[in-house]
Each structure stands twice: as C-alpha cells, then as structure tokens.
Amino acid sequence: MAGITSFGGYIPRYRLSRMVIVQNMAWYFPVIMAVAGGEKAVANWDEDSVSMAVAAAYDCMAGHDRKGLDALYFASTTMPFADRLNAGIVAAALNMRENGVSNADFASCMKAGTTAMISALDSVQAGSRKNVLVAASDQRRTKMATMFEMFYGDGAAAVLIGGKDVVADYLGSYSINCDFVDHYRGQAKEFDYGYEERWVRDIGYGKVIPEAISGFLAQSGMKIGDFSKVIYPCYFGGTHKAIAARLGIEKEKAQNNLQAVCGDTGTAHPLVMLVSALEEANPGDKLLVAGFGQGCDVLAFEVTEKIRDMKLRTGIKGSLDNRVDLANYQKFTKFRNLITADLGIRGEANPNTSLTVLWRKRKMLLGLVGVRCKKCGTPQFPVYPTCVNPTCWSVNDFEDYEFSDKEAKILMFTGDMLSPSVDPPAIYGLIAFEGGGRTMFDFTDCDLNQIKVGMKTRMSFRRRQADNMRGFTGYFWKAVPQVEGGGK
C-alpha cells in the first residue's frame, strides 16, 4: 500500500493584478487585454524555486518527523543550479538525514512534478523506501507584455509519499510521453519560447490530456464519474472547460485551475491544484490528477479517514489568503531583474562563497540548526564552542537545536535606506526565539510601518545572494513579521 501521507503548499504573498500589467504594457501588445482578469502570484525578490519548495516542504512536514525521510525529490524547470543537486539544498534546509537517503532532481518538463510523484509511489510500493517527500516549484521569468507574463504565477507544493497513515490511497497511474513542444527554454536561455496558442490548445492540452485520462480509465476499469475531482492544469480557460466537456466531467468536478487567484505555477501546478483539492476533500473522495508536458501523467487517489487527523497547515488555501497587492509593475520587473536599476557602488561587493565554510557550516547556514547546551539548556545561534550563558560557559557540550520552525519576537529593528537592497529599505532586526536563543536576521515579506517591537516572527528560507558573476545562489533564513490579519 502506498499513497499520500501529508501535503502542503506555498504561494508567495505578492499578487500582481493582471490589469496592472495591462495598464502598463497593453500599449505594446494589446492582445494581453483578452486575459486581463484576476491576479497572479509573484515571488518576492529573495525567493526562487528552491526557497519556495522549502516553504512548501515545511508546510507538508508539519507534524511529521523530517528525520524519517528516506528521499527528497525536487521537481522544477527553474532550478538555480545545473550541476549541484538542487534537491540537496532543499534537503539541507529541512535538516534531513544525509546517510541512507537518496535525493533527486526531476527537471526539464512541466510534468516533472507528477513524474516525481510516480517514482516516489513506485519506490514506496516496492518497499525500498518508507517516506519520500516530493516538492515541486517554479518561478519562471517572462518577457514583459507577453501571454506568458499574464498566465504564469509562482508557487510550490509538496506531498509526502508513504505507506503508513495514508490520507489518499494511490490507485495507479498512466502516462503518455511524446515530444510535443508547445514551448521550450533552451540551455542558458532566460525565457520560454512558445508556439501558436491555437495549436497548443487544440493539439496539446485539448488532445493529450483527454487521451491520457482515457488511457488511465481504460487501464484501470474506472469511470470518469467515479472521481469527485479531476485535476489538470490548463491556463486557457476555454480549453480547460472543453477538456471537461470532452471527458464528461461535471462542471463542479473539474478542479479550478487557479488562474484567477494565482496563475500557472509550472511544474508545481498539478501538485498545487492537487493540494488545493485535498484541502477540500472528504474521506471516500476519488481524485484524478494529470501533469501535462511532452505528454501527460495521470495519477488516481482515494481519500481516507486519516485526512481528518491531519494537523492544521497553511497549505494553498492559507497562502492564497495571505496576500498583498503588488500594485507597482516596475517593482515586479525589478524583482525579476527585467529592468536595470542602480544598486550603487555599495551594492557592488560580491565576495565569493567559501565552499569549505558552506560545507563545514551547512547545518547552520541551510538548516538554521543551532545548539542547545546540555549543561544549562540554553539554545543558541550562532554557535561558538563556548556556551553563551555567562553562568555556564561550558565548552563543546551541545546538542543540535533547530530554529527553523520556532516562532520569535522582535526585540529591535530598523528599515535601512543605506543598505543596498532590491526592495529598500532593507529591514532587519534582532529577534528572540520562544524557548530561548536570539540573533539578528534580515526581515522579509513585511512593511516597515507595520513592524513593532514585540511582534511575532516566523522563519523563512530565502535566497541571500544571486552571484551572477559566478552563477552561485546562496541561501539563508529570514524572519517574517506576523502582522495581524496577514498584511494589507
């Protein structure tokens, strides 16, 4: 037996109304006016596919032991490294075991997320692994005034695959693989290159998805009416409806494609939609999920009673509710590095990352792992070999202590206009963790005028530097002030 044992999601807080894009760019390409409805989720400037995957993975692992993971599969087409296991960064951020695990990247295709799920389910069914975390995430850059800019959103989702306490039993899968190239992104290219929409709609989404789903039904002997939700990505609203009609899916049983509230999150989207469906699902519900891209994966699940025991999580619904308007289109283009704004001479400093230090301190830098003194019990970060408690000062008598999931309170803060930042002022402060330990962090996802001493914060894994000279992306954790009501 295998199935989904937990799930989580992450949609970034900024939302860009498509009308804002139209107001700024329709002069250049009026066709975008045709899809001006709704809004898309936009990653903050310090987020990327890896950081969003970490957020979704933490959400998914709430109430589950991260040390119990046997593998982590990361699916994305926007991984920061071509040669360095990106899943390894996510795994380190989760402070996963290093020995006896096998992590992997699933890349280069919009259906890589569903393919990673099938692999995970196969290995759990085969008994070779007990718990596999699948995280899918995309943060695709798009040229200004394009349909891709209108359709694409940023986001991530994660599902935990296992054999025990399954919340959605795996009923099987079916795949079509064919070299249908509706769009592609060549090696070292920044943007997607897309072909005519009419062809992509009719011969791509509109034909391949129904064929794959029909194939699954034929193979399993199940009927489309057995499913309470059929989940397939398709950002063309008319085609999304047409697929349902063609397969005989009742209107309310075709899972919403989230175009209105989030946009298409690429590799993550089948999982984002699946998690969204699971959040509303009841025991006994059967779900069919499809991933589209150079073919189509189809997976079927049946929700169990265990879904009622799941711990509260942010999920897709919670992240969609935590929204702030990004009313400034220029800010969006700067966040995505589509325009050149001066960071000043102060912002030129670009020291390389010491890979020896990164290796030695990987738990600290990627996992936000500090220590707790075995003698006096004081949690501390950063770690020095001597306990920070002046009434203790014992040496090297520590155990690991994770700060990544601890809440904290702001002790002092500022918004700094001098510090080079893509989104000035640079906000940072000293925070004290519940249960002990304190240190200074950059803050993110916040507005200076809403921050107060004493306000709660939660930690978030973020991109720290994108070193374009060497192609290195560095990460660390930031504090997110928890404004009552989730912001504006």
Next chain:
Amino acid sequence: MATGIRDKVAIIGMGCSQFGERWNDGPEELMVEAFTECLQDAGIEKTDIQAAWFGSCFDEVGVGKSALPVSMSLRLPNISVTRVENYCASGTEAFRGAVYAVASGAYDIALAIGVEKLKDIGYGGLPEFSTAMGTLNQLWMANFTAPGGFAMLATSYAAKYGLDMNEVKRAMAHVSVKSHANGALNSKAHLRKPVTEEQVLNAPQIAYPLGLFDCCGVSDGSACAIVTTPEIAKSLGKKDLVTVKALQLSLSNGTEFAYDWDGDHFVTTSKASAEAYQEAGIRNPREEISMMEVHDCFSITELVTMEDLHISERGKAPEDVMDGFYDLNGGGVPCQPDGGLKCFGHPIGASGLRMLYEMYLQLHGRAGQRQLKDPKFGLTHNLGGFPFMNVCSIAIIGKQGA
C-alpha cells in the same frame, strides 16, 4: 595587585589635522599634518620617539595593512611601530599601547597616531563591510550598515521605557543640534553649520528612525599624541601636566546578541566606565567629570551612552538632554565641546585621539571659543561595532594631581 594607570603617564604633545573631505590629501599627508603639530607641541625631536602605536580601521580602503604606512609617511628612524585595529576604538587602542609602553618602563617616549582616509571610496557613508566580516559571517549576517545597526537601538530603547518615538526623536535631535552648535566654534571641524531641531527632524531618513542629521560626518583626518612619564615630562620643562587617569576597554562576548539583553543600553560601556571611574578615583561622575567627548556616531548612541556612563539615570537621558545638561554652557557636563563625531567628523582610526586632543586643549586652556572654565577631568569614549556586539574604550585624562 594592579594599581591602574592613574598619573603614571603624561601627554606632552598632541596634534590633529583638519578633519573633513580632504579630496586632495591621502592618509600620508593627513598623518604628517597631525604629527608636525604634535611634535612642535611636545618640543622634542622626532628621534626622541622610541616607539609608536598606530590605529586605523578600514585597511581595505585606506592605508593598507601593517604599520609601515606610519613609518614610511613620518620617516620614523626604524623604530618599533605597531598597528592596532579594534573598530572605532582603534585610535584609543593606539593611545593605550603607547601609554602602557611608557608605563611599563620599556620606553621613555612613545607616539600614538591614528588616521583614516574614508573619502576615497566613491560613495557616502562608511565603506561597505560585507567582505570584512569574515568568511562565515558574510554568508548569514543580516544586510546591515552602521546607521541601521544603531537605529535599532532607538526602537528597543523606546519600547523599554514606554516612550513615544517622537519623544525619543526630539531628544536625539537636540543631541545633534548641540553638537552642531559646538562644531561651529571649531575651525578644524568638518561640519560647521548650526542646525535647528526642525531641520534635524525633517531631514531624509537614513535608517528608521534615524535621519541624516542623526548620523555623524564621514571624514578624513589624523590625530596623534606623544606620551612619556611625568618625571621625564618635568625634566623636559613641561608644566601643568595632563596625565592619564584611566584607560579601560570592554568587549561584547555575544551575550547581548545571543542570550539576554533588552536592547536598551551598552553592556560594555556600562562596565568600562565604572572601571574607569574606579581607576581614576572618581566617585560621582555626574559631579566630577568636567567634560566629555563620547562616541556619537549616531545621535541615539550618544543619548543612550549618557546612561551607560552613569551620568544620566536609566531612562532619564532624554530628560537630561532636553534640559541642556550636556550643552556647552548648560551647567551640567558639556558633551562634545569640539562638535563630536557628529561635526568634527569621524575618521575612525583618528577619532579616539581627536577626542583626547579636545580634552587636552581644554585642560591646557587652549580651546578658544569653546573653552570651559577650569576643567579637571575629561572623559573620552569610543564604541566600535554595533549596539549588540561592540568594543568600548574609555579614557579619562586630567590635570596632574586632580
């Protein structure tokens, strides 16, 4: 049993360059300018100097590494020169090295010199320090600057004492207004225009809640001192000796940053000043300290420091400041008579010695329009680093026998 430094060493000469944006001069010229005045003041020959200590902070953008820049610029006769760097305490550290060398009997006459040439980097503010914080720290430390680091103190100070930020800002503004008034009286100061509280409060924000006038000048400059024993000073014909009364240093050990602290005060200053008073034999600093030059890198730093020097009571510095207690003619303890870092300027490695220079001038009655009546003890204070992690130095000098 240690007996402290009190009256064991005398300052026989001091010099200080013009501070400011010295576009046409490098650190070499600045050092020679200060040294020439200093040597003349001491009335000795360069060859009488047996050893030197040199303070400079940003070797990356100024003089470069080692003490060679001093030896080369001043053409010292192949004597011992030691480079010290301890953030903003670097100048006072150089002084401490020279003073201790003389006190130990190792040398008769020693030089302390500090310099910083900051205006060669092409942008405002202090040099960017991400590459100077160590290979590990640069991978995780918040993206902070000097103004931001100190600005945070205002938020926690206000929270601690339940003060409205506008009240704190007004007191901070008065701190700057007072220093501008003093700086206007000083021909060697970088910034010489008086300002009003309204100007300070309406200035552009640098780091919440600090505005432009809450931040000190970023300047080029050099200052130096020649020290010897009181006996040798007398043998050289020196009268009305100014002697060293106390030299204390205190460094954070991470307690503030990582263990337990309300963000309302400087742990190090509190300790170093108490020890300095003891070393100098001062029981009631509010009554006995005649004047001070403190590390007003930012107005909030000076405000809070008044409490850590045990002159204002905890939480009462804003009241004392608003009462004019620290003004030049306020009847209290004049603070920053020379304009402070705020207006005299802050070439880091020179600052500690520049502060001592003003105290020295005042004690000798040579402070011109700024001259205070019969000062006995002058205190200087440096704070290098950040409120949560810093190096604090305190020096007290005074009239021999005071």
